[in-house]
Amino acid sequence: MALILQNVALCNNTYKMTVSMPTSSDLGVSGQFYMIKVSPEHSCDPLLSRPISIFDTDESNHTVTFLYMVVGRGTELMSRMKQGDELTLTGPLGHGYPHFDTDVTLIGGGVGAAPLYLFAKEHKALYPQRKILMHIGFRNENEVLLTDDFAALCNGVKLNVGGYVTDDVDFESSSLFYTCGTMPMMAAAAKHASAHKKTLYVSLDTHMACGVGACLVCTCKTQDGTKKRACKDGPVFEASQVYDAEKGCFYE
Amino acid sequence: MQNPVIAASGTFGFGAEYAEFFDVKKLGGISGKGLTLQGSQGNSGMRIHETPAGIMNSIGLENPGVRHFVEIESKKMREYSPCISIANLGGHSEHDYTEGARMLNDADIDILELNISCPNVKCGGMAYGILPETAADITRKVKAVTRHPLMVKLSPNAHDIQAVAKAVEDAGADAVSLVNTFLGLAIDTARKAPVFNNINAGVSGPCIMPIALCMVHKVCKSVKIPVVGLGGIRTADDALQFIMAGATAVQVGTSTFADPYAMLKIIDGLEKYCTEQGLSNISQVRGII
Numbered sequence: 178m179a180l181i182l183q184n185v186a187l188c189n190n191t192y193k194m195t196v197s198m199p200t201s202s203d204l205g206v207s208g209q210f211y212m213i214k215v216s217p218e219h220s221c222d223p224l225l226s227r228p229i230s231i232f233d234t235d236e237s238n239h240t241v242t243f244l245y246m247v248v249g250r251g252t253e254l255m256s257r258m259k260q261g262d263e264l265t266l267t268g269p270l271g272h273g274y275p276h277f278d279t280d281v282t283l284i285g286g287g288v289g290a291a292p293l294y295l296f297a298k299e300h301k302a303l304y305p306q307r308k309i310l311m312h313i314g315f316r317n318e319n320e321v322l323l324t325d326d327f328a329a330l331c332n333g334v335k336l337n338v339g340g341y342v343t344d345d346v347d348f349e350s351s352s353l354f355y356t357c358g359t360m361p362m363m364a365a366a367a368k369h370a371s372a373h374k375k376t377l378y379v380s381l382d383t384h385m386a387c388g389v390g391a392c393l394v395c396t397c398k399t400q401d402g403t404k405k406r407a408c409k410d411g412p413v414f415e416a417s418q419v420y421d422a423e424k425g426c427f428y429e
Numbered sequence: 430m431q432n433p434v435i436a437a438s439g440t441f442g443f444g445a446e447y448a449e450f451f452d453v454k455k456l457g458g459i460s461g462k463g464l465t466l467q468g469s470q471g472n473s474g475m476r477i478h479e480t481p482a483g484i485m486n487s488i489g490l491e492n493p494g495v496r497h498f499v500e501i502e503s504k505k506m507r508e509y510s511p512c513i514s515i516a517n518l519g520g521h522s523e524h525d526y527t528e529g530a531r532m533l534n535d536a537d538i539d540i541l542e543l544n545i546s547c548p549n550v551k552c553g554g555m556a557y558g559i560l561p562e563t564a565a566d567i568t569r570k571v572k573a574v575t576r577h578p579l580m581v582k583l584s585p586n587a588h589d590i591q592a593v594a595k596a597v598e599d600a601g602a603d604a605v606s607l608v609n610t611f612l613g614l615a616i617d618t619a620r621k622a623p624v625f626n627n628i629n630a631g632v633s634g635p636c637i638m639p640i641a642l643c644m645v646h647k648v649c650k651s652v653k654i655p656v657v658g659l660g661g662i663r664t665a666d667d668a669l670q671f672i673m674a675g676a677t678a679v680q681v682g683t684s685t686f687a688d689p690y691a692m693l694k695i696i697d698g699l700e701k702y703c704t705e706q707g708l709s710n711i712s713q714v715r716g717i718i
């Protein structure tokens with residue numbers, strides 16, 4: 178259970194929700210997510226909770242912030258929740274993005290860039306001398322957000338509106354890449370990273386039911402033929418583990 | 430069993446995942462993920478779809494195989510004792526079932542649940558649970574090789590579920606559990622195609638409860654062996670309805686996805702009901718309808 182402190186629209190379809198968590202709980206790290214119950218208490222329609230990544234955490238106030246886009250019924254119900262409402266959620270879940278002592282390039286697609294914000298914050302705190310370059314893409318002008326937030330943390334922010342954000346990225350400029358966005362966008366990033374033999378971390382966007390590793394709704398094949406659960410073994414994976422460079426798509 | 434609430438197969442892994450959230454030793458039992466002899470990667474494409482107050486799934490029995498269960502998972506499940514361990518066994522052929530059951534003789538489990546009702550595998554699975562003759566035949570063959578008490582999991586898609594229940598009882602089943610998922614269809618109108626690669630998928634969750642309850646009630650009237658009731662149970666009152674309809678125990682599946690603590694709440698609710706009604710055991714209201 179958490180208490181909603183704020184739930185506001187940032188631009189047309191994207192909202193920011195900050196919740197106050199019980200003081201004993203672990204808030205989580207970048208790339209981890211929460212399963213959020215979107216139906217009212219005692220209701221089971223819709224039945225499944227929605228996976229939403231952690232956008233930001235505040236240890237001193239013990240809050241977690243989510244950034245989400247209204248795309249269907251569940252996120253629409255979320256957008257109608259009010260300050261002071263109780264929110265039922267489970268998390269933090271899954272494995273987040275790993276940090277290494279090196280310069281990094283981040284590639285975010287729209288609201289999908291949310292977890293990369295916390296990643297940049299963590300990276301800057303861990304390795305202040307390292308450079309962070311951010312590429313962020315939006316479908317149109319009305320959707321642009323987060324650029325100032327990233328500018329405050331990164332050594333450079335490159336914005337792409339209406340095109341392919343991955344086209345702007347110089348895959349020779351850095352050795353380590355991180356991405357989050359739609360599956361086609363992450364597949365494009367994985368294709369380039371693999372061609373340039375660079376390491377890339379992706380956060381798989383799969384449908385989920387339990388979110389904790391018990392139902393096998395979210396499994397994906399990996400390079401060695403074994404199956405992994407996006408919710409429990411991921412959602413963050415090294416791209417070469419889950420992207421089939423020969424076929425040019427993620428393993429089914 | 431310390432209480433009549435069991436985690437339903439396929440919705441609770443082998444217990445470890447939810448053990449991170451609560452003390453699973455408090456459950457009456459756990460039915461592990463459905464096993465097949467060789468293991469399986471399950472179905473491709475979309476595996477989940479929401480319906481009003483329910484879900485449809487097309488997992489297709491993705492599982493690590495019977496051997497892995499015997500060597501690893503069954504031992505871990507034992508750590509949750511006194512919560513009882515149930516192995517759920519599916520198959521594509523008679524050989525799969527009898528060999529699987531034979532191998533499971535090496536596992537330390539309390540009950541073997543024979544899944545002749547999975548709608549998500551192409552051959553075998555539910556096909557065995559549709560007609561009384563085939564259901565009885567496979568039950569008899571598995572009963573002949575297993576050392577464990579045998580519970581047969583019935584399909585709500587059977588032509589006559591009462592007849593199937595009676596037939597497996599006569600063939601030696603020690604208990605029956607019902608229901609597995611209902612065969613359903615969802616169409617993606619934008620793509621002009623079925624949502625699932627397999628076309629059909631299994632419907633579960635609160636939306637199926639009244640139909641499942643009706644089937645459990647009928648089966649309880651026609652067999653003498655214990656009946657384990659399931660299908661959409663979400664609250665203690667839901668569980669109580671199954672018990673009043675005649676079920677000895679209940680299983681909870683889909684509702685755990687909506688609320689990981691649902692089963693604990695049901696156990697507490699049933700205890701509270703007993704206290705309020707002055708019952709020494711919930712079985713005092715079993716089958717009163």
Ligand SMILES: Cc1cc2nc3c(=O)[nH]c(=O)nc-3n(C[C@H](O)[C@H](O)[C@H](O)COP(=O)(O)OP(=O)(O)OC[C@H]3O[C@@H](n4cnc5c(N)ncnc54)[C@H](O)[C@@H]3O)c2cc1C
Pocket residue numbers: 210225226227228229230231243244245246247248249250251252253288289291292381382383384385412479
């Ligand atoms: C690990 C992870 C982290 C995510 N983080 C964010 C985030 O920070 N911000 C954000 O806006 N979105 C995020 N998403 C996507 C978000 O979960 C979906 O947009 C949301 O579930 C849609 O629900 P809906 O009811 O509004 O849409 P509907 O289309 O009505 O949903 C129907 C069903 O499909 C599922 N579904 C639909 N689209 C997706 C999708 N893209 N991914 C997974 N399940 C989907 C829903 O959960 C629901 O069960 C994340 C997804 C995953 C897997």
Ligand SMILES: Cc1cc2nc3c(=O)[nH]c(=O)nc-3n(C[C@H](O)[C@H](O)[C@H](O)COP(=O)(O)O)c2cc1C
Pocket residue numbers: 392437438439440462463464486488490517544547582608609610632633634635637659660661662680681682683684
């Ligand atoms: C994701 C999922 C996976 C399932 N896997 C199995 C399985 O492996 N074996 C089995 O006998 N039943 C399986 N079932 C069926 C459930 O055990 C149960 O019979 C059914 O969902 C109805 O109960 P419920 O409405 O409480 O979920 C599965 C159900 C779901 C939702």
Ligand code: FES
Pocket residue numbers: 384385386387388389390391392393394395396406407408409
């Ligand atoms: S969503 Fe259930 S295993 Fe991943």
